[in-house]
Amino acid sequence: DIVMTQSPDSLAVSLGERATINCKSSQSVLSSSNNKNYLTWYQHKPGQPPKLLIYWASTRESGVPDRFSGSGSGTDFTLTINSLQAEDVAVYYCQQYYSTPYTFGQGTKLEIK
Amino acid sequence: EVQLVESGGGLVQPGGSLRLSCAASGFTFTNYWMHWVRQAPGKGLMWVSHINTDGSNTNYADSVRGRFTISRDNTRNTLYLQMNSLRAEDTAVYYCSRSGGWVDFWGQGTLVTVSS
Numbered sequence: 175d176i177v178m179t180q181s182p183d184s185l186a187v188s189l190g191e192r193a194t195i196n197c198k199s200s201q202s203v204l205s206s207s208n209n210k211n212y213l214t215w216y217q218h219k220p221g222q223p224p225k226l227l228i229y230w231a232s233t234r235e236s237g238v239p240d241r242f243s244g245s246g247s248g249t250d251f252t253l254t255i256n257s258l259q260a261e262d263v264a265v266y267y268c269q270q271y272y273s274t275p276y277t278f279g280q281g282t283k284l285e286i287k
Numbered sequence: 288e289v290q291l292v293e294s295g296g297g298l299v300q301p302g303g304s305l306r307l308s309c310a311a312s313g314f315t316f317t318n319y320w321m322h323w324v325r326q327a328p329g330k331g332l333m334w335v336s337h338i339n340t341d342g343s344n345t346n347y348a349d350s351v352r353g354r355f356t357i358s359r360d361n362t363r364n365t366l367y368l369q370m371n372s373l374r375a376e377d378t379a380v381y382y383c384s385r386s387g388g389w390v391d392f393w394g395q396g397t398l399v400t401v402s403s
Contacts, residue, residue, distance in 0.1 A: 175349075214389045216332075223382055223393035224332065235391065267332055271389050274337070274346040276322075281331040 176200055176270050180279035186287040193255040195282045197268035202248045205272070212272035215244055215253045218281075219264045227266075228253065260286060289313040289392050291383045296397030303373050303401070309366040309383030309394060316364040317341075320386045323357060323368050324393070325379035335381070336368065351377075373401045 177200040187193040203212045211231035216224040226235045228244035231251055241256040255262055263286060268279040295307040309321070323335040336347045336357040345357050356369040366383055380396040 212389075218332070223384075223395055225393075226389070226391045229389040229391070265331075269332075269334075269390070271386070274334075275348045276334040276337070276390075278332045278334065 175275055176203065176273060176277050178268055178270055178277050178279040180266075180268060180282050182282060183280065184283040184285065186285045187255075187258050188287045189260065190257050191287075193258055193262070193284055195253045195255075195266050195268075195284070197246075197251040197253070197279050199249045199251075199270055203270045203272040204248050211247055211251070212270055213244075213246075213251055214269050214271065215242075216267045216269065217262075217264045218267060224267065255284075258284075258286070289385075291385065291392065291394030293381065293383050293394045293397035296381065296399045298400045298402065299373055300403050301374060301401055304369070304371045305373065305399060307368040307370065307381055307383075307397060307399070309368075311364045311366065311383075311385070314385070316359075317361050318387065321357075321359060321366045322384045322386060322390055323366075324382045324384055324390075325377075325399075326382070326396075327376070327379040330379075333379075337386070338366070370399070373399075375401050377401050 179198045181196045213231040215228040218224040232244045243254045245252050265281045290312045292310045322337040338345045338357045354372045358367045378401050382396045383394040384390045
């Protein structure tokens, strides 16, 4: 199984500042056949279902604000939230869909400082 | 509007069974693989199972393989999860989700509590 490890476990950032969440996979999720990274990022707020933010590691889902961006390749990935807003408070998860089981990171709790 | 509506959750004793359903609407159900993902209280997300578009290919997390069975009825646009031999550690909110490669939409979830 591919193990996904996020860092940090929790993060407190001031409004308007940048938040950076890291995700590391135990093996590469980059496909040699299409040169795409099989990695997504989700935002999860209490009482709501998770919401897709990023797929293919760096492609923003339609309707997601452009302050959210994803980067990285192979085994190391980053979710960056620029100009943090109050509504961004949530738990963020990375997930690989390269091979089953489609494992998630343990989650990063983002709060306002 | 895309909708996934789960039902069938509830309280069940250890060793018991439960069948979850997920009614899909607002999209072409047969174009999408479907998944179940769960979140235990105070824990993170865990992928449980998926099924391909015609139901011929399924996969399971090791912790549920042999006890849970995923299926779909494409005539009713409905996804199922038959859960047998339930354990306390299966207590969780179970989410139904769709994927056309990656999971892009989730239902609101249904709570399963395994307790005596």
